[in-house]
Amino acid sequence: TQLLEQSPQFLSIQEGENLTVYCNSSSVFSSLQWYRQEPGEGPVLLVTVVTGGEVKKLKRLTFQFGDARKDSSLHITAAQPGDTGLYLCAGPHTNAGKSTFGDGTTLTVKP
Amino acid sequence: DVKVTQSSRYLVKRTGEKVFLECVQDMDHENMFWYRQDPGLGLRLIYFSYDVKMKEKGDIPEGYSVSREKKERFSLILESASTNQTSMYLCASSLGGGKVYEQYFGPGTRLTVT
Numbered sequence: 001t002q003l004l005e006q007s008p009q010f011l012s013i014q015e016g017e018n019l020t021v022y023c024n025s026s027s028v029f030s031s032l033q034w035y036r037q038e039p040g041e042g043p044v045l046l047v048t049v050v051t052g053g054e055v056k057k058l059k060r061l062t063f064q065f066g067d068a069r070k071d072s073s074l075h076i077t078a079a080q081p082g083d084t085g086l087y088l089c090a091g092p093h094t095n096a097g098k099s100t101f102g103d104g105t106t107l108t109v110k111p
Numbered sequence: 112d113v114k115v116t117q118s119s120r121y122l123v124k125r126t127g128e129k130v131f132l133e134c135v136q137d138m139d140h141e142n143m144f145w146y147r148q149d150p151g152l153g154l155r156l157i158y159f160s161y162d163v164k165m166k167e168k169g170d171i172p173e174g175y176s177v178s179r180e181k182k183e184r185f186s187l188i189l190e191s192a193s194t195n196q197t198s199m200y201l202c203a204s205s206l207g208g209g210k211v212y213e214q215y216f217g218p219g220t221r222l223t224v225t
Binding site for chain 2: 030031033035040041042043044045048050088090091092093095097098099101102103104
């Protein structure tokens with residue numbers, strides 16, 4: 001079974017701080033997705049990383065895929081209250097079509 | 112933009128009732144999913160459909176059934192609702208094939224069974 005472990009589970013910071021959250025596995029993934037879920041809403045796809053070592057930037061968010069394609073990180077610069085939410089990573093399950101999801105990191109950014 | 116809609120945002124049902132949750136996607140995606148999300152338990156897959164009339168059990172199918180008569184529509188049925196089925200239900204869709212499994216989620220249905 002391919003598992004994705006996310007850390008930390010909870011993170012509470014002040015507006016303007018930087019942070020990094022992690023998504024780790026012992027298995028190789030062909031791609032990894034990052035989603036953000038706001039309270040009471042469905043997850044929204046942020047980015048997909050495909051190539052080992054790849055770095056993608058989305059405004060203040062920087063996503064990195066590990067060289068061995070077993071891990072990924074999300075770095076947020078100068079966090080804002082609007083970044084508050086549950087951040088989920090996911091990757092293709094061994095069963096074609098399905099995804100494995102991590103349990104997520106709940107981020108709270110205080111004004 | 113991919114759009115996934117769910118029939119209700121909030122639903123309150125009584126124990127023993129039959130409950131239908133409907134999901135529609137507008138991007139001609141082959142795959143559709145039903146998940147439930149509970150605090151501390153993450154996203155758990157209930158059922159997965161990879162084509163019309165095709166379905167596969169997920170991790171927690173007990174107490175649920177599904178129907179996919181048209182490509183764009185995937186329904187989740189609670190045959191006899193129970194209080195332990197109170198949860199957030201999320202529908203998602205994705206393209207079939209390839210190595211990138213991007214899923215697009217609906218807004219969710221918060222179901223309360225009393």
